[in-house]
Amino acid sequence: MFGSDYYCLVAGLREYALDADTKGFDARAIVAEILDGVSARDAKQVRLLYGYYDCENLAALRAGRAAHNPLGLLTREELAAELKSPKRLPEAVARVVRAYADPEGEDAEQVDTAQRFERALFGAYYAACERAGGDFLRAWSEFDRTLRNIAAAVSARAAGRNVGEAVVGGGDVAEQLQRSSASDFGLRGELPYIDAVIAAVNEEANLVEKERKIDRIRWREAEELAAFDYFDIDAILSYLVRVNLVARWSRLDPAHGREMFARLVEALDGRKLIENKQ
Template sequence: MFATQYYCLVASLKEYALDADTKGFDARAIVSGILEEVNRGDAREVRLLYGYYDCENIAALRAGRSAHNPLGNFTREELAEELKAPKRLPEAVARVVRAYADPEGEDAETVDTSRRFEKELFGAYYAACGKAGSRFLREWSAFDRNLRNVSAAVTARAAGRAVEEVVMGGGDVAEQLQRSSAADFGLRGELPYIDAVIAAVNDEANLVEKEHKIDLIRWNEAAELATFDYFDVNAILSYLVRINIVARWTLLDAARGREMFARLLAELDGKELINKE
């Protein structure tokens, strides 16, 4: 099956971003506009990308915290209903919600409810992304999970905590993080960014600077994974990952947010030049 090519939509991505910037950067408005333009299957992939924020919001809501990331697919009220009876969440995520709501129920037979809810929830989310139709989403979610696991493992080790408490999901990288005592967890040959993550976590006392360095690794990976995708959903998802990073830094550090926004626009210009060659 051939992927749908969104020539006009991709050509207008810069305009989407610029329009949002003039009103005070609004990532959610950009996502909504894109969802109106893509087909049903690709819209499902876009929503799955944003399912990460739904998981963050579910965890916060279940723990009684007021935090709610507006980039998620659901409002706080909608998620409250999903926690009672999941109907719209990805099935793997819904299964975890049902299992913890009823530890004696059928779903609890396939979910380890003895572990922290958040660990099982995000593990289920990444498992759902691993089965996505979009190549970008599959590869991005694997990268993002590994990056978060490495960062969490380095932090846990420095604090004297058990690494297995913080690692999400399974796979070779997760297992290596839990069993290796090497400084790089024996992963230098497999994860080219691991030294940069370890340095950011261990050497950077400024938490904002640490997060900025790690987000730059995310940014570069998002761009690289879609290097040869110009007009399909992979290109759109890569763009949205970077939009999410811009949105985060617009809130954390306005100056850095503007810098990343300018970089995104410059990269879109670069892609246009490539397409004209």
């Protein structure tokens, strides 16, 4: 699909965002508008992006926690139904749900149910993104998993816990996090953001400020991964990643949320997009 196919949709998102500044930021409404405006194939990528939050909510529900991230596409009732008989989850994720529901069943032969449910669930989610996602979604999910793994590994090391139990998924970086004793896990030459993540986790006592620093890394990566995409699905997915960050901070810290929102609106400047594309 050519990038220009979604020109009108992207222009409309800017108008919506400007309007939202006065009516209140509504990330779910933005997602609904995008799902209505993209092809069925691209809608699957949007839903897969938001599958992370569904997994988060699914893990909370199964553990009996009341927490529910409003960015998830499935309601609590729908998630409860998925725990009994998954039909709407990505197949890799559904397999994990079935395996833990029936440890003696066929699906359990393909899933390591000895690990925590949440760890297996997110490992399956990231694997689904790697297989089914487009360029942006594959790159973003790999980055997001790596960033979260680094933060988890640093925290586990500081608390004297087993790093291997905190890391999700496999691959060279995950293995390096588990076996290296170096302060940077021997990854400084491979991951330009690792020092910033380690510093945020180790040196920032204020939890809100720590999250703010890590989300700045996420924002920058989302922009860079779609730096040369303007009106295609990768540009829209990059925009949605930033929408999710704005939504999060609008709840945690309204002032910072408004600051991020202003950056989001500026990034949708149609004239700049056209100039950059030419």
